[in-house]
Amino acid sequence: MVTKSWLYDVILYIYALSLLFYFSDFIGPNRSAKRMGAGLLSFVWVLQTAYLIYNLVVHNRTAAYSLFETLFMLSWLLVTVSLIVNRFFRIELFVFLVNVIGFAVLALNFFSNPNVSPTLASWKINDELLFIHVSLSIAGYTAFAVAAVFSGMYLFLHRQLKEKKWSKLMQRLPSLDKTDHYAYVSVILGAPLLLLGISLGIVWIALEGDMALFFDPKVINSWFVLLVYIFYLFQRLVLHTPGNKLAMWNLAAFFIMALNVVFANFYSTFHQWS
Structure with a gap:
C-alpha cells in the first residue's frame, strides 16, 4: 500500500484541475475545456481504479472492506457516474457538483487514513490537508x-x-x-x-x-x-x-x-x- 501522501496530493491536484475545466465549460460551452476536464478526470479514474485493483489483490478481505476502502469506492463510483453522464448527456452542472462531492470524499478518505504518513516528516497528516x-x-x-x-x-x-x-x-x-x-x-x-x-x-x-x-x-x-x-x-x-x-x-x-x-x-x- 502507498503510505506516503504525495501520490494522494497529486491525485487531488489533478482532480481539482479537472473541475476547473468542467466549471469553465458549464459557464460557457467550451469543447476544449470540456475535453481537458474529461481527460484529467479520466486520469484520476485510472489512478483510482489501479489502486482498487491493487488493494483487492494484495490485501485480505477484511482490509478490502475497511472504512478507507469504502470511502475510496464511493469516490470512485462518483467519478465513474460523472464520466458516464459526461459521455452520453450534456448536464455539466451535474458533473461538476457530483465531482465536488467526490473531491471532498476523496480528501476525507486520504487524510483520515491512519496508515498514511505526510510527505514531510515534520508535518502531521492534517497539516498536509491544511496546506x-x-x-x-x-x-x-x-x-x-x-x-x-x-x-x-x-x-x-x-x-x-x-x-x-x-x-x-x-x-x-x-x-x-x-x-x-x-x-x-x-x-x-x-x-x-x-x-x-x-x-x-x-x-x-x-x-x-x-x-x-x-x-x-x-x-x-x-x-x-x-x-x-x-x-x-x-x-x-x-x-x-x-x-x-x-x-x-x-x-x-x-x-x-x-x-x-x-x-x-x-x-x-x-x-x-x-
Missing part, C-alpha cells in the same frame, strides 16, 4: 485580485470614453470588451478554486472533530464571498447586466473578500496569522 486547502484558497484569491484589477481598468476606460477624454494611457490598455472578458475569466477560475478550498476546509474541521468551527465567522464569510462571486456570474450570464455595473460589483466583491482575509485574525478562532 492543500490554503494553496487552493490562495489561488482563488489571486484570481479574484486579477479580476478586480481588470474591473478597475474597465471602469477607468468606461469613464474616459464617456467623457471623451483621450490619452496615451488609454491606447496602452485593452479594449472595454477585453478587460470585461479577462475579469470574467478570472472569476471563472477563482470561484471553483475557492469552492474546492472551502470543501477541504470542511474536511479538515471534520477530522479535527470540533464541530463548532463550522460556525466560525471566517468559514461563514467565506461562503458569503463565494455566493457574491456566483451572483456576479449570474448577473453576467442570466441578467446580462451592463459591463460597468458588473465591474463595480466585482470590485465590491473583492473588497469584501479582502476584509474577510485581513480581519480574520481579529474574529476567527482558528484562521489567524501567526
Whole structure:
C-alpha cells in the first residue's frame, strides 16, 4: 500500500484541475475545456481504479472492506457516474457538483487514513490537508485580485470614453470588451478554486472533530464571498447586466473578500496569522 501522501496530493491536484475545466465549460460551452476536464478526470479514474485493483489483490478481505476502502469506492463510483453522464448527456452542472462531492470524499478518505504518513516528516497528516486547502484558497484569491484589477481598468476606460477624454494611457490598455472578458475569466477560475478550498476546509474541521468551527465567522464569510462571486456570474450570464455595473460589483466583491482575509485574525478562532 502507498503510505506516503504525495501520490494522494497529486491525485487531488489533478482532480481539482479537472473541475476547473468542467466549471469553465458549464459557464460557457467550451469543447476544449470540456475535453481537458474529461481527460484529467479520466486520469484520476485510472489512478483510482489501479489502486482498487491493487488493494483487492494484495490485501485480505477484511482490509478490502475497511472504512478507507469504502470511502475510496464511493469516490470512485462518483467519478465513474460523472464520466458516464459526461459521455452520453450534456448536464455539466451535474458533473461538476457530483465531482465536488467526490473531491471532498476523496480528501476525507486520504487524510483520515491512519496508515498514511505526510510527505514531510515534520508535518502531521492534517497539516498536509491544511496546506492543500490554503494553496487552493490562495489561488482563488489571486484570481479574484486579477479580476478586480481588470474591473478597475474597465471602469477607468468606461469613464474616459464617456467623457471623451483621450490619452496615451488609454491606447496602452485593452479594449472595454477585453478587460470585461479577462475579469470574467478570472472569476471563472477563482470561484471553483475557492469552492474546492472551502470543501477541504470542511474536511479538515471534520477530522479535527470540533464541530463548532463550522460556525466560525471566517468559514461563514467565506461562503458569503463565494455566493457574491456566483451572483456576479449570474448577473453576467442570466441578467446580462451592463459591463460597468458588473465591474463595480466585482470590485465590491473583492473588497469584501479582502476584509474577510485581513480581519480574520481579529474574529476567527482558528484562521489567524501567526
